[in-house]
Amino acid sequence: MTYTFNETQMAELNRLVARYPEGKQKSALLPALHLAQDSFDGWLPTELMDYIASLLKIEPIEVYEVASFYSMFNLKPVGKFIFEVCQTGPCMISGSDDIIAYIQEKLSIKPGETTKDGVFTLKLVECLGACGYAPMMQVGKIFREHLTKEKVDSIIAEYRATVTN
């Protein structure tokens, strides 16, 4: 599979690259990978990383090294919505264990897995900087905070609705 940015995406990439001095276009790598991941299937297949390497005029290995370092880049296929539930200290003492167990039960998946219909992926993550609003999880661009079982129910229903409709 080959990947190509459309005009809007290409314009965004050019805007990102323009923020750095000439010859330092590699600096745009992290934002470019975010753009690539968001523009296609939510993860970074090798071909997509190679494409980014060619756009930024760097070696593919430089992209692999970076993509595999940062936890937000997915190197394997993921569901449409990723529940990234925080499990670090402050969330743990506020009851994140129960929330994680409840989500596992509701979706019948273990951490790291994706539901059979490909809608949800459950990921356990480390501190996301929302300790005062614990327990919490990130879904896409936003944080869902002060989680309770009821809240988890409604969040799941909310995302499922966007798929079925």
Next chain:
Amino acid sequence: MSEQNLFKVTIDNISIEVPAGTTVLQAARLIGGQVAPPAMCFYSKLEGSGGKCRTCLVEVSKGSEKDPRPMPKLVASCRTTVMDGMEVKNITSEKVLDARAGVVEFLLLNHPLDCPICDQAGECHLQDLSFEHGKADTRYEFQRRTFKKHDLGKNIQLHMTRCILCYRCVFTADQLTNKRVHGILDRGDHAEIATHIEKSLDNEFIGNVIDVCPVGALTDKTFRFKNRVWFLKPMDAHRDCPTCSGRVTLWNRGDEVYRVTARKDQWGEIEDTPDGKPGWICNTCRFDKKETSDWTIEGPREISRQSVIAQGHYAGNIGTTKPNETFKAVNDGRAPHLLMDIHDESEVNQPNIHLGKIQGPSHGDTFNTNNTHKA
């Protein structure tokens, strides 16, 4: 170098003057012996290397003549430049020895210790390091981290499980080749050297990653399982090579060339060629020229007596002579000590007398319990 640019540095109470910009490690190597801290990741021929393994940590007990304050933490000697009047403690610092023992333990934590089947055994820096600074036991009781083996092309094998992530091979690819295809993937304790997708390393100089690898993570497939390095006779040789200097060490058994490596100095680094450039060798010399007729033999390669490889240097072998130095001479002037402490074994030896410290021949009086002559 003018006079002003010489800095005086004292390491383990031995002073030396070195040009400004010299690192503590390089200064210590100039003094030599045990004063030189071990280095697993630093490689003087590779720009940017060092600082990662933490085996070369030293204590700076005096910053400089101008600012005599000691440095608050141990520093990596490979990346710390000397200041005039600096005082450094390496083996004279308890703190350093303690930290170093810790680092050795960390490096061995996930190391497979498969030396009996590892081609690097006998010339492995981690083996030397653990022999000198390590403990016989491990306190680690969990499953060790393992990785699958990878072929990096037809000549190089990557055995990631043995890797200590020194980054030397990455610097080598960056600095010797125009296109790096391997690198560090992932992070933390699951970081690995990899190509991400199956790719071979085929740059003409990439074979040098084998020589810079301090452990058996990158090995020469043309030599794999062929022989133990200590059974081979290293011979310096050269050929007229259009790509590299052609100055190599051949590792022979009888007339057969088992492997070809670059020439290495006492620190295990590639030696410079006579014109002052690092003597990296090309893949053709390394992997393809395995006939004695390909080479002009210069003579036997000097190998440090501390190395297990040196045991192959027995008399009667081509070009080598039986050593005529005394044990004292090769052991930095120290006379042999008893290898076993018999205090716990024998009632005779009372009170506790260190037999190695008795001056001259000993006799009954030496062991007389009333004797105040305590060593």
Next chain:
Amino acid sequence: MGVKLLLDKANVPGIRTYEVYRREGGYRSVEKALKEMNPESIVEEVKKSGLRGRGGAGFPTGMKWSFIAKPEGVPRHLVCNADESEPGTFKDRYLMEFIPHLLLEGLIVSSFALGSHDTYIYIRGEYAWITDILEEAINEAKANGWLGKNILRTGFECNIHVQRGAGAYICGEETALIESLEGKRGNPRIKPPFPAIQGLWQRPTVVNNVETLAAIVPIINIGGEEYAKIGVGRSTGTKLISACGNINKPGVYEIDMTISVEEFIYSDEYCGGIKGGKQLKACIPGGSSVPILPANLLLKTATGETRYMNYESLSDGGFATGSMLGSGGFIVLDEDQCIVKNTLTLARFYRHESCGQCSPCREGTGWMEKILHKIEHGHGTIADIDLLWDIQRKIEGNTICPLGDAAAWPVAAAIRHFRDEFEWHINNPVLSQTSNFGLQHYADPIHVPA
């Protein structure tokens, strides 16, 4: 009610927008700095203020600024560290989310002082929506002439760019942040050279925390001397504290560093006491990496003095009986919390976030997590506690960057103050799976020898 310098306008409706922010007196410091002051006098003012870096280390900001090299013809850069990732810390997020223009205002003044024409905000990747808020604020500021070329017709040019990280705690370390900003793995650099000499693209660079840069605004507005009058001793000005854990009112509070820890926890103005009327067991007062303290050592120092919410008082007693103000991430644990489990989650965090570059941290963090996991699940031995102690001791101070220390300290402090709870876990492998060691003596009054 203490002085508020940063969040005083936080509750004004619409303060996120340029219009309201400006109407409420925003951007005055830029006018003052660019028209009435010069870079040197701004640095002087910051030095006078006694402002200390709000990211965690507490290094004097004015001094840090004065270190920046100024070689001829080489551009310099100011980088804002918005990679807030220390567990327990969410103050920068609050500031950027609700008063983004305050940060921009501080950034413009600081860029002027440091001579940075291209200034970067490196924000943690997970704060995606805040990135949008900042971009929006930058556009507003630019449209109103506060950014771009010839600001206020002074000839000063400044552009601010926001770059998102992508999930790596280590990028909060300034040289790792710079590497990441250059599009590389977040491996901290080996220092020296320091960023002030060779930073971003080998150019002289200053990296400052969000809150530090926001604090430049009141310093310019009221003057460094006035700013230094707030607070106590070397803890000048105000500090944002993000309080979380088992308290009634988690949130971000601006304090003037003269209030006591007890007041901060129990006053309704701040944390509002322990949730559910339970008892205080322990607290990590400055972000997860600083030493945890049992209730008795938290409220009073070992010598029986009242402990205050400032740099000096929180570190009174050193690591033996004190802790640190750190980043201001205040994590409160009630009587039902298990110290072993809490320490395990922190050890897991640091193992997960280790970059893997240097051996003590790469190998040691994972080892500590495994041992803690073993103890937590009832398979530990007493020797494991001593082993943990020895491992953390061999990591601390021996790594390239402070992550090694950050991983070692929580383990060390947990063992130092709660060793009996570890032992109880080990001696009661079955019971510890279902019940808790509880409060025990951790809230007992400190016995002060006469």
